Amino acid sequence: MNQSGQITPEQEVLNVLGGRTEKDPFLVFADLREKGSVRPIPMPMGDSDNQTWIVTHMEDVKKVLKDQTNFCVDPTTINKNSDTKQFLTNSSEEDSSNLFLASSLNALDEPDHRRLRRLVSKAFTPRYMESLRPRVQEIADDLLDQVQDKGEMDIVLDYAYKLPINVISDMIGVPKSDREQIYEWSEAIANGLGVGRIDNEVSESLEAFSNYFTQLIEKKRQQPSDDLISELITIEEEGDKLTEKELLSMVQLLIFAGHETTSNLISTGTLILLDHPDQLEILKNDQSIIPSAVEELLRFHGPSTTAGPRYAKEDLELGGQQINKGDVLFPLLKSANRDENVFINSEDVDVTRDIKRHVAFGQGIHMCLGAPLARIEGDIAFTTLLKRMPNLKLNIPRKEVKWQFKLAAQGLSSLPVSF
Amino acid sequence: MKFAKVNRETCIACGQCGEEAPDIFDYDDEGIAYVTLDNNNGNKSVPDELWEQLEDAYENCPTESIQISDQPFEKSKLI
């Protein structure tokens, strides 16, 4: 609290990240941007003498994400004994079920990151993702077939959640019969995780999730088929291969990173269009601009609020602030994407805007591995929806649309529509 | 004149440049980008009408792996 008894934006942004406020996050971000690009926030992060910062302007967000010399994702790169990582995930290294969050691609620095990303991207090329287009289309059509005659559906449950989980499961090689279970586990896990928080019930799901994939990988070793797990098993570069542990954490990361985020793009994007009928009308009249409209939806309200925390490797200056070695920085993607220095009328959604320069997929070496796939899914999801259900309307009063927070991301729990 | 090539050591196969400039960039079997004009040698000038695409790709490459020069990159082959 400050003197007037009001919560400062620096305090409020913590509530936003932890999913503990009803306030419009974009107002909080705008307040922060106005106060400055780099703001200290009252968040203790393990190593207690280090300050935590929130980064709000595009220029500095990009700088933090791109500059590997000065910033890293693994605090033990700076200090072997750091307890920050443990604080963040509340897990211990021995606890193998939680390991994938703390030791997968997204949490590794060079040269380990480079090695792993090279290996994985061999199986996950832009061209391969493009080849999935017909299959994504089929899945989208199947889902809409199931509701077409009813005249109504829940965008979240019937469409936005099911499309990405089926796409990624197909890709990875999860049998149809197991998908419901995977979906339940990953929901439970995602619901129970936030920045600096991991609910107790989550551990069980994490363990079940992990055990399931250990067995699936074993099965694919015995009987390889035409899927990503089998591909990842055989992939190697100059004699180098993924270890068993790396394979497991990679597969889990793909499910995780590829499902919730893409679901949110589809459901939040649909709500934005329903909230802006003029924009919806433009898309209905010209579906050829849907791919660029997807970019605008990602900019305007992308699925990831923040990139993962970064750690300063040196004392340095950023956005006029003195940052000390070991300080923690949260690059606030949703704020950078509304930066008024970069985008004209940045707080307005404009599907005809000519941009790609958003950071919804991050930036630098950790930029989203699945971005080409997410773009294809977004394109097909909106195109198919608008083509088949042109009279789409919200089926509940607008104020009853509820947000929920998962994995530091804000999504919808339900979006009933008629068509 | 403008010449372009991809630093294939730092490219992370993110697929962004092909989105921005499909007439300049493509990916090899491992997803790593290259300039299609002359197999990433950087010695064939990029046609004027593609400069805007090139600029977009250059600015959007997340790892600054796209190199642009007013001169041909004579010496180097695929890096």
Ligand code: HEM
């Ligand atoms: C609209 C959908 C998506 C959004 C907004 C999104 C966003 C992001 C962001 C912001 C990062 C970087 C995090 C950081 O730097 O801390 C990231 C990384 C990653 N994403 Fe996505 N993602 C999406 C879909 C997907 C899909 C479909 C997949 C896979 C199937 C995927 C796999 C990954 C992986 C593996 C990483 C880690 C990359 C690395 O550390 O090198 N994502 N994503």
Ligand code: SF4
């Ligand atoms: S944009 Fe950069 S990192 Fe991404 S594929 Fe192209 S050259 Fe590689």
